[in-house]
Amino acid sequence: MPTVPAAALPDRWFRTTPDSALLPGPRLLARSLIDVSVIDERIRSYERLTGIPADLRMPIPDFGGLELAAVGNMLLIASARPFTEIQRRTAYSVIVPSLDGALSRLDQVGATVLESPERILPGARARVRFPDGAIAELVEHRPNPGEQPRPPELRGSGHPGVRLLLRKAVSRSMFAPLVRLYETALGLDCDTRLQVEALGGIELATVGNLLVVGTDSPESTRASDVRLALVTSAPEDIPFTVPLGPPAGHRLVQLEDGSVAEVWDSAVGFHDTPAAPARGTAGTDVA
Structure with missing residues (x-):
């Protein structure tokens, strides 16, 4: 290189x-x-x-x-x-x-x-x-010559308890294979794995920061282009968002920048933070 x-x-x-x-x-x-x-x-x-x-x-x-x-x-x-x-x-x-x-x-x-x-x-x-x-x-x-880690500084009051995840929705038949794919691709074990019977048996899994949603519901799959999810203990009270649908286990909200996110109540069984360690072998718009 x-x-x-x-x-x-x-x-x-x-x-x-x-x-x-x-x-x-x-x-x-x-x-x-x-x-x-x-x-x-x-x-x-x-x-x-x-x-x-x-x-x-x-x-x-x-x-x-x-x-x-x-x-x-x-x-x-x-x-x-x-x-x-x-x-x-x-x-x-x-x-x-x-x-x-x-x-x-x-x-x-x-x-x-x-x-x-x-x-x-x-x-x-x-x-x-x-x-x-x-x-x-x-x-x-990798650090540049002389570069030192800099602790982050929050410049304003935040809203603790809202966890932002990446979201990917697929059919129920593709749910398990996709979870396995991202476990292998990222070298991470699935952290949360649950089924929400109250919402027609929707399946949920988190692999690192990715939320995989398995559903055959037209109401949910119509939002297949929604790339973000918010997990919170107060799904009906998220500041700095605009509701786009009725309160439910997975309602949609619009963020301040115009992005749309699906909202999930952490009470359905989400872990608070990803706990899975890396496994396996240890852009431009660079990150």
Whole structure:
């Protein structure tokens, strides 16, 4: 892989974990493509929603003036120019402890490498297509010379207790195979696995930060393009959101940035936080 020229880090650059080799496993992130002029506003929006401070911000001038920020499980990708087709089609960003290890694991499940590994300012990256068709950008973080971890600082009052997850809905027949696929692809064991009889037997599973929903209900599958889920103990009282449907186990709300999320009551049996350790072999819109 080519060497990235040495460059002084911008003043806005910070990472709580500059070396992703220290992560217990892959960090799966949802992606929000935005104009660079609104990145500060979007950071504050997700901090207010989740009560979690931004733990990463990276201006990357080498890739067309991109600037990235991560708040919890959301990666904000800001640009002053239009996004490319492949950037818009990419469903996930994944910060991995080892890029070689992640690619080796994905090869075992039949993933396709769309963009070969290359060196970048944060570390290294590649883009792949999972067997279910989802495209992901994998990024390995490594510290730059002199870079130190920076603890996150919450700039405003948040709302603790709202957990933001990535969401993927499939038919009941595809539910178990998809859970197994992401367990292998991410090297993580399923954390939550349950069936909600009150909602027609909808099946739910979390693999890391991904919520897999198995349902044959037209009401649920019509929202197949909803990529986010909010899990909370107070599903009818989530600040900074606009309800889009009647209160239920999986109603929809609109977030401040216009994204739509499915809401789940944690009382149905969700674990509070992902507990599964990494297993197996230990973008640009870089994460």
